[in-house]
Amino acid sequence: MSTAETADIRDEEVEKLPLGVELVALLVVLPIGWIAQLIATDLTAGDAATGMIALGVIAVIGILITRATAFLRLPSVAWVSIVGIVASIPALPWGEFVVGLVGDIDFLALSVPCLAFAGLAISQREIAIARHSGWKLLIVGVFVLIGTFLASAVIAHFTLRIGG
Secondary structure, eight states: OOHHHHHHHHHSOOOOOOHHHHHHHHHHHHHHHHHHHHHHSOOOHHHHHHHHHHHHHHHHHHHHHHHHTGGGOOOHHHHHHHHHHHHTOTTSTTHHHHHHHHTTOOHHHHHHHHHHHHHHOOOHHHHHHHHHHTHHHHHHHHHHHHHHHHHHHHHHHHHHHHHO
């Protein structure tokens, strides 16, 4: 891919969703996460709901900070993570309360739908890169996956051997 084509792809302005659309999407995702908690854990419906509401509040605060600090160009996932970390620091007055609300939430159950949607969400930029890279991208991807799998297997083998 030439540098001019790369610059065109890189300079594309990323369209941001309106705040209302983001909040509606969050309101759609939270009940799905609540259902996932009911399936994956032994939480009561009320405990799962309070945990999901707490996560929703953390997400909304992170999204609002993202909007207020747009000049920093830090993605909302970073701000949501920072808010979640700060909210759950045990040394802070509210830390243990927040941990009590979300401590039993199964985050793996929440990540499965998120990863599925992320895998399906392909942007125009990614399509343009794939068009220009063609079959070379496929070969590199296969080698990366094989290398990652083999390295993980070797690390797991030695860790299990050492750990007994």
